[in-house]
Amino acid sequence: MKACSDSTDRGIFNAVVSSNRQIGERFYKLKLELSGPGAKAFSKFKPGQFAQLDLSTAALPSPDSIPKDLADASGRQILLRRPFSFTDVTTQKDKTIAQLLYQVVGPATLRMNTLASSDSLSIIGPLGNGFWVPLGQKTALLVAGGMGAPPLQHLAKILTADHSDIETIAIAGAKTAKELPFESRLDEISQQLGFSLSEFANYGVKSMVATDDGSAGFAGPVTDCLYQWLEEHGSGRDSIIIYACGPEAMLARLNEIAKDKNIDCQISMERRMACGIGVCQSCAVECRVEDSNETIYKLCCDDGPVFNSREVIF
Numbered sequence: 533m534k535a536c537s538d539s540t541d542r543g544i545f546n547a548v549v550s551s552n553r554q555i556g557e558r559f560y561k562l563k564l565e566l567s568g569p570g571a572k573a574f575s576k577f578k579p580g581q582f583a584q585l586d587l588s589t590a591a592l593p594s595p596d597s598i599p600k601d602l603a604d605a606s607g608r609q610i611l612l613r614r615p616f617s618f619t620d621v622t623t624q625k626d627k628t629i630a631q632l633l634y635q636v637v638g639p640a641t642l643r644m645n646t647l648a649s650s651d652s653l654s655i656i657g658p659l660g661n662g663f664w665v666p667l668g669q670k671t672a673l674l675v676a677g678g679m680g681a682p683p684l685q686h687l688a689k690i691l692t693a694d695h696s697d698i699e700t701i702a703i704a705g706a707k708t709a710k711e712l713p714f715e716s717r718l719d720e721i722s723q724q725l726g727f728s729l730s731e732f733a734n735y736g737v738k739s740m741v742a743t744d745d746g747s748a749g750f751a752g753p754v755t756d757c758l759y760q761w762l763e764e765h766g767s768g769r770d771s772i773i774i775y776a777c778g779p780e781a782m783l784a785r786l787n788e789i790a791k792d793k794n795i796d797c798q799i800s801m802e803r804r805m806a807c808g809i810g811v812c813q814s815c816a817v818e819c820r821v822e823d824s825n826e827t828i829y830k831l832c833c834d835d836g837p838v839f840n841s842r843e844v845i846f
């Protein structure tokens with residue numbers, strides 16, 4: 533079943549910041565509260581969908597707290613909204629709370645970290661198509677590369693709440709331990725039981741960590757960690773599905789592994805997005821036409837961002 537976006541439910545809403553706190557050198561958690569029609573629209577937000585945030589009026593941090601590598605870019609005006617997915621969306625009475633995990637990489641995300649409690653910002657959404665759960669799945673492997681973690685955290689929650697017959701296991705990778713976008717790793721006993729990251733353990737989901745330099749968990753790319761897991765545990769299992777978000781090279785390698793092992797694989801793609809609603813055509817993704825050698829361009833914002841990995845030309 534495809535988790536379609538219902539464009540009739542999306543709109544431009546006002547969101548109020550309820551907290552914004554630093555969890556790593558360049559990682560922050562932002563909590564937004566929506567009420568009225570915005571609360572109703574975002575209560576239907578599905579893992580893998582996204583929202584466009586207007587950060588044009590947010591203030592820049594003081595010059596001494598701007599990282600040196602972003603000093604030149606920091607002065608750029610923020611003309612376009614920026615796309616973000618959420619790590620969690622909950623409803624509380626007549627409010628919807630959307631939680632966002634972001635990394636400071638440029639002028640908009642730099643301004644985002646000056647947002648304070650009770651500031652408000654304009655948000656468009658829910659946008660795009662999220663992950664879907666085909667019938668008959670028994671094991672879901674969530675593979676996150678770097679900042680690909682947010683939609684997979686949200687998916688972990690929905691899979692455990694609505695699909696308790698599916699065993700969900702997460703694998704999160706980054707170049708180094710410092711670049712893993714999580715608050716903390718669990719103690720040794722939890723890790724021996726297979727629970728490594730509290731963000732997934734909170735939903736009863738086991739997790740593994742992989743770092744390219746071996747500073748935490750498996751030493752090597754997250755795709756090698758997945759491959760090793762499939763070699764050791766995959767053959768005794770039916771109906772495995774991979775859900776992934778991360779850099780394109782990682783998604784391409786996952787697609788090869790999924791094809792090799794005959795496993796379904798859904799990937800959340802990233803493109804620079806100007807409008808986010810299928811108008812500007814700036815977010816093309818080249819895709820195969822089924823049963824043909826032809827290719828077509830689909831829109832990451834409107835047809836995706838989640839695609840079946842087999843349809844994407846990498």
Ligand SMILES: Cc1cc2nc3c(=O)[nH]c(=O)nc-3n(C[C@H](O)[C@H](O)[C@H](O)COP(=O)(O)OP(=O)(O)OC[C@H]3O[C@@H](n4cnc5c(N)ncnc54)[C@H](O)[C@@H]3O)c2cc1C
Nearest residue numbers: 582614615616617633634635638639640641682802803804
């Ligand atoms: C569907 C979707 C969901 C996203 N969810 C999150 C999220 O949950 N948390 C988060 O921190 N970020 C997320 N992003 C990325 C986020 O939109 C960018 O980091 C942000 O727009 C950067 O804005 P900036 O002005 O700070 O930096 P910019 O100056 O705009 O970008 C800094 C650098 O990051 C790269 N970059 C920025 N945006 C993209 C993009 N869309 N695709 C590929 N490369 C890009 C560029 O190479 C650029 O040089 C998401 C992107 C998409 C498309």
Ligand code: FES
Nearest residue numbers: 808810812813833
């Ligand atoms: S961002 Fe404008 S069409 Fe996709």
